[in-house]
Amino acid sequence: MIDPIVLKGFRDSLPKEEIPKKNIERKLENVFEKFGFVPIDTPVLEYESVLLGKGGGETDKQIFHFEDNGGRKVAMRFDLTVPFARFLALHHAELPIPFKRYHIAKAWRGENPQKGRYREFIQCDFDIVGADSAEADFEILSLMYASFNSLDIRNVTFHVANRALFNDFLATVGIEDKSIEVLRAVDKLRKIGKDEVRKILLDITGDEEKSNLIISYITSGEGKDFIATLDSIVALIGRETENSERMRKIYSYLKENGIESFYVYDPSITRGLDYYTGIVYETFLNDFEAIGSVCSGGRYNNLASLYTKEVLPGVGASIGLDRLLAALTELNSPLVKDSNSANVVVFYKKGEEEKALKTVFELRMKGLRTDLYLLPDKKAKAQYEYAEKLSIPFALSFADGNYMVKNLKTRESVETNSLLRVVELCQ
Amino acid sequence: MIDPIVLKGFRDSLPKEEIPKKNIERKLENVFEKFGFVPIDTPVLEYESVLLGKGGGETDKQIFHFEDNGGRKVAMRFDLTVPFARFLALHHAELPIPFKRYHIAKAWRGENPQKGRYREFIQCDFDIVGADSAEADFEILSLMYASFNSLDIRNVTFHVANRALFNDFLATVGIEDKSIEVLRAVDKLRKIGKDEVRKILLDITGDEEKSNLIISYITSGEGKDFIATLDSIVALIGRETENSERMRKIYSYLKENGIESFYVYDPSITRGLDYYTGIVYETFLNDFEAIGSVCSGGRYNNLASLYTKEVLPGVGASIGLDRLLAALTELNSPLVKDSNSANVVVFYKKGEEEKALKTVFELRMKGLRTDLYLLPDKKAKAQYEYAEKLSIPFALSFADGNYMVKNLKTRESVETNSLLRVVELCQ
Numbered sequence: 001m002i003d004p005i006v007l008k009g010f011r012d013s014l015p016k017e018e019i020p021k022k023n024i025e026r027k028l029e030n031v032f033e034k035f036g037f038v039p040i041d042t043p044v045l046e047y048e049s050v051l052l053g054k055g056g057g058e059t060d061k062q063i064f065h066f067e068d069n070g071g072r073k074v075a076m077r078f079d080l081t082v083p084f085a086r087f088l089a090l091h092h093a094e095l096p097i098p099f100k101r102y103h104i105a106k107a108w109r110g111e112n113p114q115k116g117r118y119r120e121f122i123q124c125d126f127d128i129v130g131a132d133s134a135e136a137d138f139e140i141l142s143l144m145y146a147s148f149n150s151l152d153i154r155n156v157t158f159h160v161a162n163r164a165l166f167n168d169f170l171a172t173v174g175i176e177d178k179s180i181e182v183l184r185a186v187d188k189l190r191k192i193g194k195d196e197v198r199k200i201l202l203d204i205t206g207d208e209e210k211s212n213l214i215i216s217y218i219t220s221g222e223g224k225d226f227i228a229t230l231d232s233i234v235a236l237i238g239r240e241t242e243n244s245e246r247m248r249k250i251y252s253y254l255k256e257n258g259i260e261s262f263y264v265y266d267p268s269i270t271r272g273l274d275y276y277t278g279i280v281y282e283t284f285l286n287d288f289e290a291i292g293s294v295c296s297g298g299r300y301n302n303l304a305s306l307y308t309k310e311v312l313p314g315v316g317a318s319i320g321l322d323r324l325l326a327a328l329t330e331l332n333s334p335l336v337k338d339s340n341s342a343n344v345v346v347f348y349k350k351g352e353e354e355k356a357l358k359t360v361f362e363l364r365m366k367g368l369r370t371d372l373y374l375l376p377d378k379k380a381k382a383q384y385e386y387a388e389k390l391s392i393p394f395a396l397s398f399a400d401g402n403y404m405v406k407n408l409k410t411r412e413s414v415e416t417n418s419l420l421r422v423v424e425l426c427q
Numbered sequence: 428m429i430d431p432i433v434l435k436g437f438r439d440s441l442p443k444e445e446i447p448k449k450n451i452e453r454k455l456e457n458v459f460e461k462f463g464f465v466p467i468d469t470p471v472l473e474y475e476s477v478l479l480g481k482g483g484g485e486t487d488k489q490i491f492h493f494e495d496n497g498g499r500k501v502a503m504r505f506d507l508t509v510p511f512a513r514f515l516a517l518h519h520a521e522l523p524i525p526f527k528r529y530h531i532a533k534a535w536r537g538e539n540p541q542k543g544r545y546r547e548f549i550q551c552d553f554d555i556v557g558a559d560s561a562e563a564d565f566e567i568l569s570l571m572y573a574s575f576n577s578l579d580i581r582n583v584t585f586h587v588a589n590r591a592l593f594n595d596f597l598a599t600v601g602i603e604d605k606s607i608e609v610l611r612a613v614d615k616l617r618k619i620g621k622d623e624v625r626k627i628l629l630d631i632t633g634d635e636e637k638s639n640l641i642i643s644y645i646t647s648g649e650g651k652d653f654i655a656t657l658d659s660i661v662a663l664i665g666r667e668t669e670n671s672e673r674m675r676k677i678y679s680y681l682k683e684n685g686i687e688s689f690y691v692y693d694p695s696i697t698r699g700l701d702y703y704t705g706i707v708y709e710t711f712l713n714d715f716e717a718i719g720s721v722c723s724g725g726r727y728n729n730l731a732s733l734y735t736k737e738v739l740p741g742v743g744a745s746i747g748l749d750r751l752l753a754a755l756t757e758l759n760s761p762l763v764k765d766s767n768s769a770n771v772v773v774f775y776k777k778g779e780e781e782k783a784l785k786t787v788f789e790l791r792m793k794g795l796r797t798d799l800y801l802l803p804d805k806k807a808k809a810q811y812e813y814a815e816k817l818s819i820p821f822a823l824s825f826a827d828g829n830y831m832v833k834n835l836k837t838r839e840s841v842e843t844n845s846l847l848r849v850v851e852l853c854q
Contacts, residue, residue: 002480004516004734006470007501012514013468014521015528022456022466029449034791036769036798038817039449041440043433043547044471044503044533045491053429064472066493069537074434076471087439089431094441096816098801101442106471110496120470131801135780139799142788256781257788307431342463353562354683361569361684364461371463372566374525374558389523390465 009110009119015390019339021122021325025104027150028124028319032102035143037126040101042083048073050086053306062109076108080125080318081303088129089307098130100139104321118322127316132301134249137279140315141250144283144295145259147319151328151335155286159266160226160250163276163298165233165243166267169217172237173210183270186218190268194219218268226251229265243278250279277301279315291327295319340391342371344405344426347383347397350376355398359419368423384408394426436537436546442817446766448549448752452531454577455551455746459529462570464553467528469510475500477513480733489536503535507552507745508730515556516734525557527566531748545749554743559728561676564706567742568677571710571722572686574746578755578762582713586693587653587677590703590725592660592670593694596644599664600637610697613645617695621646645695653678656692670705677706702727706742718754722746767818769798771832771853774810774824777803782825786846795850811835821853 006012013021029039048065052075065075077083080103088099104124111119126143128136141158148156166183170176185200194215201211213236220232230251234244247265254260271280278299285294297317304312329336344363348356356372363370371392373383387395387408395406399415405425406413414425433439440448456466475492479502492502504510507530515526531551538546553570555563568585575583593610597603612627621642628638640663647659657678661671674692681687698707705726712721724744731739756763771790775783783799790797800813814822814835822833826842832852833840841852 001736002477002734004477004513005474006517007472007474007495007499008497010470010472012470012518014518015465015467018466018468021468026453033768034794034796036772036796036817036819038442038768039445040442041445041448043437043439045434045437045535045547047432047434050429050431061496064493064495066491068434068491069488070435072434086431090433091439091441096813100798108472120472128801133801135784135799136801138784139801146791253781253784256785307429309428341460341465345463354680357562357565357680358683364573367461369461369463371527372562374555374560374563374566386523389521390463392463 007119009112011118011120015341016339017325019341020328020336021321023335023339024151024321024325024328025124028104028147029102031143031146031150032126035100035139035146037100037102037143040084040087040103041105042077042080042087042103044076044106045074046077046083046086048075050307051075051077051082053082062111064108064110078109079107080105080123084125084127085304086307088304088312089310092304092308092310092312098128098136100126100128102126122321124319124321125316126318127314129312129314132278132299132313132315134246134253136315137246137299138250138253140297140317141254141263141281142257142259144281144317145262147295148283151324152333153285153328156262156283157286158263158281158283158295159269159293160247160263160279160281161265161267161269162243162247162279163270164278165237165241165247166217166270168241168243169233169237173213175205175210178204180274182214184272186214186268187270187272189218221264221266221268224265226260226263226265229267233265233267247279271296271298275300275303281317285327285331287331288327291323291330294324294327338391340393342369342390342392344368344394344396344422345371345373345383345387345390345392347373347395348376349398352376352398359396359398359403362419363423366419366423368426396422396426434546436539438545438547442768443766444752446768447755447763448748450762450766451578451748451752451755452551455531455574456529458570458573458577459553462527462566462573464527464529464570467511467514467530468532469504469507469514469530471503471533472501473504473510473513475502477734478502478504478509480509489538491535491537505536506534507532507550511552511554512731513734515731515739516737519731519735519737519739525555525563527553527555529553549748551746551748552743553745554741556739556741559705559726559740559742561673561680563742564673564726565677565680567724567744568681568690568708569684569686571708571744572689574722575710578751579760580712580755583689584711584713585690585708585722586696586711586720587674587690587706587708588692588694588696589670589674589706590697591705592664592668592674593644593697595668595670596660596664600640602632602637605631607701609641611699613641613695614697614699616645648691648693648695651692653687653690653692656694660694674706698723698725702730704728708744712754712758714758715754718750718757721751721754765818767820769796769817769819771795771821771823771849772798772800772810772814772817772819774800774822775803776825779803779825786823786825786830789846790850793846793850795853823849823853 063075063078068074170179181204189197221229276298280298282293283295299315301313346360360370360372397404402415402417403422404415490502490505495501597606608631616624648656703725707725709720710722726742728740773787787797787799824831829842829844830849831842
């Protein structure tokens with residue numbers, strides 16, 4: 001006998017998780033399509049050199065990589081961004097440009113599993129490539145809004161900032177050469193607090209005034225609305241820049257479409273990753289901020305430059321579906337708790353097989369999600385347990401040539417001889 | 428610069444393939460749900476010992492396996508059946524039984540790539556576990572019918588046989604001890620023809636009369652309907668058996684529900700795999716038989732026995748989605764050729780940004796799949812090429828405060844000031 005275990009950091013998805021996950025994916029896909037985004041897919045395995053590029057370093061140890069039977073060094077993708085850059089470099093000539101794609105798929109990292117973090121996880125990415133404009137930035141921001149809206153998540157805040165505008169500021173202060181280290185320090189604000197960040201900044205800049213200015217910058221959103229924050233930043237820089245103007249334009253689009261209240265300008269958002277070059281954002285559920293950002297991204301104007309000389313500016317975002325599902329479960333969302341596998345389950349006794357199969361066949365033809373309980377020998381207790389495990393709300397059985405429809409919650413029954421009435425009752 | 432190539436035997440899926448693939452998956456999922464089947468997922472990586480079991484042999488060399496950073500011997504799944512058996516053994520106590528699940532996911536085999544065969548492929552499996560009855564067998568057969576029906580594939584034939592009934596026959600002939608070899612030989616009938624199979628059978632049985640009897644059995648469906656074939660088989664065995672009676676019952680259910688014309692009894696269908704114990708089937712597209720079976724499976728009553736003592740009889744089928752998609756493309760199915768990313772694309776000029784974004788926002792709110800072309804500087808030619816690449820049927824632009832809707836096929840335009848009219852026109 002072989003022990004039926006799964007690997008450390010991996011897990012099975014049982015129907016009670018997988019049904020809501022599928023519902024979420026489908027709702028998101030519908031929104032992406034409504035925005036004219038198209039799906040793509042890439043291989044799970046790629047050449048290690050393609051995925052790691054010049055990178056290496058920390059990622060290196062965390063990815064699943066091996067030599068295949070043909071002696072090639074291969075690796076499993078650790079995100080959907082790098083394969084997308086490779087995809088763009090290979091196919092841009094035949095793609096519609098601007099290219100708006102979405103990709104919902106698994107990725108793998110060999111990091112040590114922690115609560116809520118797994119070695120296998122689902123990413124949901126959407127990007128626009130080939131347009132560097134406030135309008136393209138707005139398309140992504142409004143798609144983020146529409147995505148959460150489609151999941152009935154209205155208590156959400158999008159924290160927006162601009163990496164290029166921050167660089168304008170660093171240039172003013174005269175430390176643009178240390179921007180990467182500064183960005184990484186600032187990115188820790190939410191985790192370690194203002195005072196700790198100030199210490200790190202002092203180490204980096206060796207200058208108390210400059211450190212304090214950076215702290216002023218990243219906390220300039222506190223208690224202020226979007227435009228007031230932008231005004232403070234512009235004051236710190238000393239002038240409007242192309243980047244501050246783009247942020248004003250984006251805000252005017254948000255306002256024009258009545259969704260501006262969902263967005264705050266949060267200058268502490270920098271996103272740790274090197275490749276962002278413009279707007280950046282993170283997304284927090286107001287009822288569950290502690291779970292962290294559930295949708296993050298930004299503008300990257302050189303992503304595919306590892307693989308091609310073609311200039312392909314992009315802007316996009318990524319939803320961590322596992323984290324989002326964990327949050328929705330915690331928040332008791334109807335999307336999770338009301339999910340079920342069918343509207344009705346049909347119970348039959350020995351001898352009623354033909355009638356049961358025909359009834360089920362016809363109900364399905366009429367579009368009703370109909371389950372058939374296939375063990376006619378079992379007692380009522382087993383039948384109800386089955387329906388309960390699948391959260392099926394109605395049961396149908398046969399009585400004197402009629403259909404008996406039972407509401408499994410209220411335990412009320414209705415008898416009818418009409419299948420159409422059954423469909424009506426079970427919807 | 429890194430060469431943006433993919434591994435041999437792997438491929439990217441571009442929107443023109445991925446859009447129809449998603450459509451197919453969604454239609455299938457809708458049908459599965461209508462039948463009360465629930466989705467599950469399992470990890471892509473498992474312990475090698477869990478996936479290979481006592482098997483090994485040929486599969487061994489074909490799977491992607493390696494040692495992970497923790498020194499575990501792991502492998503990528505090569506089908507969805509083995510992980511499902513492992514899943515059942517691990518979770519059966521908390522699952523609803525009978526358990527009806529579907530699983531659409533990738534699997535990997537390192538075999539040498541041939542035309543239409545890749546090292547990464549998508550399987551679509553559906554099974555019922557925990558019910559060994561004609562009714563459960565019929566549920567799967569009718570779900571196969573409903574699946575193809577949902578894809579508008581009506582010119583399809585399900586070739587059905589019964590492994591247990593074949594064993595009844597082999598027992599009558601007195602060669603039940605050689606059943607596995609005989610089954611494998613018979614499985615080749617379609618590929619190598621009757622005479623070659625006869626030769627192999629002679630080698631196995633060493634008896635000309637027995638070989639001829641087997642040939643009679645496997646060709647007993649030629650020119651006969653379902654019941655006549657079954658009658659011939661019963662005549663060869665010399666009596667009705669439990670298994671022939673089950674096949675008669677299944678046929679009566681097919682007939683009762685008016686779908687019997689899609690099923691033929693084809694005694695040459697055996698399915699090479701060891702684990703089948705009852706009904707088996709393959710599915711052929713009448714317009715494209717050469718592509719081979721697009722949906723196969725059968726009853727297996729001991730699948731999870733490698734991992735648990737719990738008796739979990741199952742019946743199920745598997746659709747090879749890549750092969751099906753290739754066939755639909757070849758057959759010029761509307762599902763492939765009429766797929767598009769949006770109903771309408773909005774074109775705007777410099778200065779019309781606000782109006783364009785607002786129009787797009789409102790059209791999407793009204794449920795219309797609306798793309799926005801984000802390069803206002805480009806000429807009409809580039810705009811139309813964009814729409815053409817995405818097969819978008821309508822374009823909207825602005826004229827004197829009105830909306831101008833252009834049918835991109837007929838080149839006819841309609842001017843209107845009503846957004847609702849735009850929605851109407853573009854649907």
